Amino acid sequence: MRARPVLLAASLIAVAVGLIPLGYLAIRAGEAGWPRIAAEVFTQRTAVLAARSIGLALVVTLACVVIGVGSAFLVVRSDLPWRRGFGVLAALPLAVPTYVAGFSWVSTVDGFSGFWAAALVLTLCSYPYVFLPVAAALRGTDAAQEEVSRALGKGAWRTFTGVTLRQVRPAVAAGALLVALYVFSDFGAVSIVLVDTFTRAVFTAFSLGFDRTGALVLSTVLVVLTVLLLTGEGLTRRKGARYARPGVSRPPTRIALRGLRWPFIAALAAVSALALGMPAASLIRWLSAGVSRPGSLGEIAAATGNSLFVSVAGALLTTLLALPVGLYAARSPGFLSAGLERLTYLGHALPGVVIGLSLVFFGINVAYSLYQTVWLLALAYAALFLPLAVGAVHAAAAQSPPALEDTARSLGRRPLYVFRTITLPLTLPGVGAGAALTVLTCMKELPATLLLRPTGMDTLATELWTHTSVSEYAAAAPYAALLVLIAAIPTWALSREVISA
Amino acid sequence: MSSLHVTGGRKAFGAVAAMSGVDLTVASGSLVAVLGPSGCGKTTLLRCIAGFERLDAGSIEVGGKVVARPGLHLAPERRRIAVVPQDGALFPHLSVAGNVGYGLDRGARRSGRISETLELVGLAGYEDRMPHQLSGGQQQRVAVARALAPKPPLVLLDEPFSALDAALRAELRRDVRAALHADGATAVLVTHDQGEALSMADELAVMRAGVIVQSGAPADVYRRPADPWVASFVGEAVLLPAAAEGTNALTPLGRVRLTAPQNGHSDAVTVFLRPEQLQLLPAGTSDGVTATVLRRDFHGHDALLLLALPDGLKVSARVFGEAGASPVIGDEVTVTVLGEALAYPR
Structure with a gap:
């Protein structure tokens, strides 16, 4: 239809800005040269790190698939008592940042550290990534398809494996990918439970030894791992992830659990107790000690203010960059706009520690005037969270279809007037909600914030990390509680969308 | 003009x-x-x-x-x-009055043109409703009023x-x-x-x-x-191959009078009739063509019959009146043509 050269140009610029960290990392790796990279990569230490990161990702992903698919099936397709309540509980762990969960375990259980400690914390925090899409997919399956399978002579078990499971397989794969990506990128939990994965090694190499090349090379390996994972998921998706759902579907029937109901209830309750009860109990215990400590309220207020300041700056930049990309995707759907939208996910998939590190180098070597300012941190947030804002803008733009603007112009109104009276009022709420969610997401971010915050500026996340790393649990608790509250809002919005849909 | x-x-x-x-x-x-x-x-x-x-x-x-x-x-x-789009395209964030008044300047808005056009489309008093509170038909009425308002x-x-x-x-x-x-x-x-x-x-x-x-x-x-x-896009049509002879044409339904004499280079024509021009009588009662009923689409006030002529040609006929009185599938009927027909050169 209509060409939109201005929008396209602005989108290209926005995507380019979002890709600065990745691009700069590639440039630096190229400058370092292959011999130096090879010398760093092919060492026993890198092999151990890689084995540990991949092993952790495998264990956590498997555990999340078992817990996520199991609870989704029980909540959506069985006659489990209190299943609505269990559904909400299963989504809630998303509101516990992994470093808060790590803090609560470390501060409660003596000697809580190592590989399996990290695996436990990461599983309890990430299984909703599998539960939510699988529950949505199971709810969307059409009872008629299972009935047809039964009527064609297949038994209940063959119908379940041949029809039901196949339909939710894309949802399981998507959820598992999110979990694996998350494990690769997690920094907070693994550093609190003292497990050396790539992210922690990158951070220590940089912040303790100031070993730039080492940090750079390890980052590059992490990027390669992430890209391999994304490619693998892309291959499985191409085999037909979209299933047509013609006509109106009926909700599927529920399976009677009979005598098995109590063991299942016990299992779900145990998962929730570990994922939610444990952090809650720990927070309450340390909070009563923490807030009473004199002088801490001023610190908390300052950190909250700083968090808000850097996050609002980040959300502003992110939304500004997302506007052209989202509008272009909504108004000129096609190969080009879909490709641009997809490119914004590249930064989102990368670990925050990599983004942060690349921007530290970028600040020191290229944009020194930005180094140690809040704007370089804002750029890191934009690179990490651009797709969230692009999605919000895309959805908001769909609220004002071109037919409305055409009609408004045919009533004799000039384009600018139409934009002010029709387009803006219809899209602003969606864009605003997207920006608000971005603020909250930025507030939780830890590794890039640690690397890029201006010296002396402490945020909620960095205060929690600093206090926990020197075992000041009572001092850390108020920050942990505030961060859970902040993370609960986007989780609530997300689970409301998925569970009620 | x-x-x-x-x-x-x-x-x-x-x-x-x-x-x-x-x-x-x-x-x-x-x-x-x-x-x-x-x-x-x-x-x-x-x-x-x-x-x-x-x-x-x-x-x-x-x-x-x-x-x-x-x-x-x-x-x-x-x-x-002004345009009235397929789905109405009402501005969802504006009231009915806001929608109808969108194309009006301030003076015209105060002059009562909004309620005047709303009255015109049968929605007097709906000024303060929001589009989502209206039925589909009411939304279309508002879209029409919005288009008419600026004259x-x-x-x-x-x-x-x-x-x-x-x-x-x-x-x-x-x-x-x-x-x-x-x-x-x-x-x-x-x-x-x-x-x-x-x-x-x-x-x-x-x-x-x-x-x-x-x-x-x-x-x-x-x-x-x-x-x-x-002919067949605007309503049902019966199209018959025929040979024209001046103001008449010889068709599979017999001799049919044409609205205009056919004076082209060829006398091979296509004769066009509407199904309601085919009159059905009990078989053998008249000197028309005998046909067999193949299909019957009952519409309540009338029925559309598909007839097979002796030479295999299929034509549609519309019959009015009570359901019991019209022929059923397999019946033999005699077909005659009412009125004049149009002919197209072939």
């Missing part, structure tokens, strides 16, 4: 020609229906008139003012041609009733037609529904493959279609 003149309108999207030389004239105060199958270019024609698309060639004149010709493309807001020189309706159910559609058609006439509006209705076009329009323009193939009063187009395609 004419209110809309489209001359030689052409528009292509890439290699696909949507309009290949459209000529259309609409007299002031009349309602013209552009009728055509989907993909014939009728919506493109409407979007070109409104100014949402740019003509490749040709010109458009509205109320004596040229709005589009080679080198000139007036923006939609400067044409002031535009031309109103374009793009299949405005297609999303509504049948019972509501008939009532809304009558009301919208009455509202347009009461306001003295000139309107173009684009539709693929021949019933809608025939019942609403003062004049009909039949469009096929990017050109207007026939225009005229609905009754004239129905009775004297320009070619066999128009």
Whole structure:
């Protein structure tokens, strides 16, 4: 239809800005040269790190698939008592940042550290990534398809494996990918439970030894791992992830659990107790000690203010960059706009520690005037969270279809007037909600914030990390509680969308 | 005086020609229906008139003012041609009054024009409702009121009733037609529904493959279609191979009188009849042709029968009256032709 050269140009610029960290990392790796990279990569230490990161990702992903698919099936397709309540509980762990969960375990259980400690914390925090899409997919399956399978002579078990499971397989794969990506990128939990994965090694190499090349090379390996994972998921998706759902579907029937109901209830309750009860109990215990400590309220207020300041700056930049990309995707759907939208996910998939590190180098070597300012941190947030804002803008733009603007112009109104009276009022709420969610997401971010915050500026996340790393649990608790509250809002919005849909 | 003149309108999207030389004239105060199958270019024609698309060639004149010709493309807001889109496209964040008043300046808004047009479409007192509180039919009424409010020189309706159910559609058609006439509006209705076009329009323009193939009063187009395609697109048609002999034609249904003597180079013609021109009598009661009933589509007030003639040709006949009185499948009937027929050279 209509060409939109201005929008396209602005989108290209926005995507380019979002890709600065990745691009700069590639440039630096190229400058370092292959011999130096090879010398760093092919060492026993890198092999151990890689084995540990991949092993952790495998264990956590498997555990999340078992817990996520199991609870989704029980909540959506069985006659489990209190299943609505269990559904909400299963989504809630998303509101516990992994470093808060790590803090609560470390501060409660003596000697809580190592590989399996990290695996436990990461599983309890990430299984909703599998539960939510699988529950949505199971709810969307059409009872008629299972009935047809039964009527064609297949038994209940063959119908379940041949029809039901196949339909939710894309949802399981998507959820598992999110979990694996998350494990690769997690920094907070693994550093609190003292497990050396790539992210922690990158951070220590940089912040303790100031070993730039080492940090750079390890980052590059992490990027390669992430890209391999994304490619693998892309291959499985191409085999037909979209299933047509013609006509109106009926909700599927529920399976009677009979005598098995109590063991299942016990299992779900145990998962929730570990994922939610444990952090809650720990927070309450340390909070009563923490807030009473004199002088801490001023610190908390300052950190909250700083968090808000850097996050609002980040959300502003992110939304500004997302506007052209989202509008272009909504108004000129096609190969080009879909490709641009997809490119914004590249930064989102990368670990925050990599983004942060690349921007530290970028600040020191290229944009020194930005180094140690809040704007370089804002750029890191934009690179990490651009797709969230692009999605919000895309959805908001769909609220004002071109037919409305055409009609408004045919009533004799000039384009600018139409934009002010029709387009803006219809899209602003969606864009605003997207920006608000971005603020909250930025507030939780830890590794890039640690690397890029201006010296002396402490945020909620960095205060929690600093206090926990020197075992000041009572001092850390108020920050942990505030961060859970902040993370609960986007989780609530997300689970409301998925569970009620 | 004419209110809309489209001359030689052409528009292509890439290699696909949507309009290949459209000529259309609409007299002031009349309602013209552009009728055509989907993909014939009728919506493109409407979007070109409104100014949402740019003509490749040709010109458009509205109320004596040229709005589009080679080198000139007036923006939609400067044409002031109001549009009623398919789904209404009400502004969801504005009240009914806000929607209807959108195209009015402050003075006109205060003058009572909003309630006047709402009354016209049968929604007096609905000013403060929001679009989501209205039914589909009411939303379309508001869309019509919004289009009429600024007294535009031309109103374009793009299949405005297609999303509504049948019972509501008939009532809304009558009301919208009455509202347009009461306001003295000139309107173009684009539709693929021949019933809608025939019942609403003062004049009909039949469009096929990017050109207007026939225009005229609905009754004239129905009775004297320009070619066999128009004949079977605008209503049911019986088309018979025949040999013309002056004012008569010899058809598989016997000798039929023609409306005009056929004086072409060939006497091989296609004779066109409407199903209601076929009269059915009990078999053997008259000297017509004997036929067998193959299929019967019962519509309540009438039934459409598919008949097989002795030579294998199949024709449709419409019978009125009680269901019990009309023939059933397998019956033999005698067919005679009522009135005159049109003939097209073959």
